[in-house]
Amino acid sequence: MQLALFIIFGALALGGALNLLLQRHPIHSALSLVVVMMSLAVLYWSLGAEFLAAAQVIVYSGAIMVLFVFVIMLLNAGTEQRTRGSRAAYAVGIPGAAAIFCLLSFVFLSERGALKSSNIGGDLSSATDNIAEVSAMLFTKQLLPFEVTSILILVAILGAVVLARKEQ
Amino acid sequence: MVPTAYYLILAAMLFSIGIAAFLIKRNVITIFISIELMLNAVNLTFVAFAHMWHQVSGQIFVFFVMVVAAAEAAVGLAIIISIYRTRQTLNVDEIDLMKS
Structure with a gap:
């Protein structure tokens, strides 16, 4: 299969x-x-x-x-x-x-x-399902990197707006 | 039952096709698309190894790669738009000067 x-x-x-x-x-x-x-x-x-x-x-x-x-x-x-x-x-x-x-x-x-x-x-472990396992890892051990990625996205949005803006 | 090596070889194939497309293509947007293909190939190896070792860390890696790829696509495409505005071309052979 x-x-x-x-x-x-x-x-x-x-x-x-x-x-x-x-x-x-x-x-x-x-x-x-x-x-x-x-x-x-x-x-x-x-x-x-x-x-x-x-x-x-x-x-x-x-x-x-x-x-x-x-x-x-x-x-x-x-x-x-x-x-x-x-x-x-x-x-x-x-x-x-x-x-x-x-x-x-x-x-x-x-x-x-x-x-x-x-x-x-x-x-991965038969006791829990995949999403529970990923989110437990993401919001406990990897919480700081997860929050940093939100800042990265914010910077990327601002950068995209500034770069694609029409210059005066 | 699929040996993990098969997944890794599929990922290697996708990655080498991505490298070939990156080197051969002359359009900036297509070059950018082939970078996304290479990122996807690497993600497949991460998921295959995560499955093999029964660890969820590999999937966390893939999640972060996806986030960074999204940010990279937004900024990269903005740069492409601003290049097109100043040069009126997307061919990398003609975009070879920092300032012209």
């Missing part, structure tokens, strides 16, 4: 990511990223992180991607054209990414014995 879920939504995420790479228009890339995020939300749910699955849908594919699509449409961004820089980037980007992927998968596969396998659903 979980293997089928993993294969279906892992393939969907991978296909969305490849489509992001291959499309030339920014709006197509943004919409493929929405596909990646939604399938990652399903994978989070299958790993027992129900709160993060909901937050992924609401915050990432809801708020952040709406912001991206909004800016793409506001700036009327068109298809990107090939330039001299893009040929150099192809020569560096594809081998570099392949090298990093080979390195990472070599490490993961060689340490495979130490990594266990996972069952579907939350078994």
Whole structure:
């Protein structure tokens, strides 16, 4: 059951990511990223992180991607054209990414014995559910970082307003 | 039963595609989108390890990454709007001077 879920939504995420790479228009890339995020939300749910699955849908594919699509449409961004820089980037980007992927998968596969396998659903601790556990951690041990993030959001809002304002 | 290594390899694939898109794409907005893809790949490894060790700390990490990504997207897109206002272009090859 979980293997089928993993294969279906892992393939969907991978296909969305490849489509992001291959499309030339920014709006197509943004919409493929929405596909990646939604399938990652399903994978989070299958790993027992129900709160993060909901937050992924609401915050990432809801708020952040709406912001991206909004800016793409506001700036009327068109298809990107090939330039001299893009040929150099192809020569560096594809081998570099392949090298990093080979390195990472070599490490993961060689340490495979130490990594266990996972069952579907939350078994963080069977006594409490995931949201109770996350919120207990967030509002007791991690209370100071949690409050600091609210200040970070406030600063980000002010910074966005100041930067995007029309200069006199 | 899915081995944790599979999740990690899926995350590695997404991360390398993000790196390739970051290097290849010439549009500022698409480059920004590929940064979000890399952040998502890292979040997947955090959740997979949190599940493997039966610890909730990894999920707390992902929560903070999401908050920082939201703040970063707001500020970054504001910067992109102000770049477009002064340069009238989104191509990174043409945005290579601090002041012009």
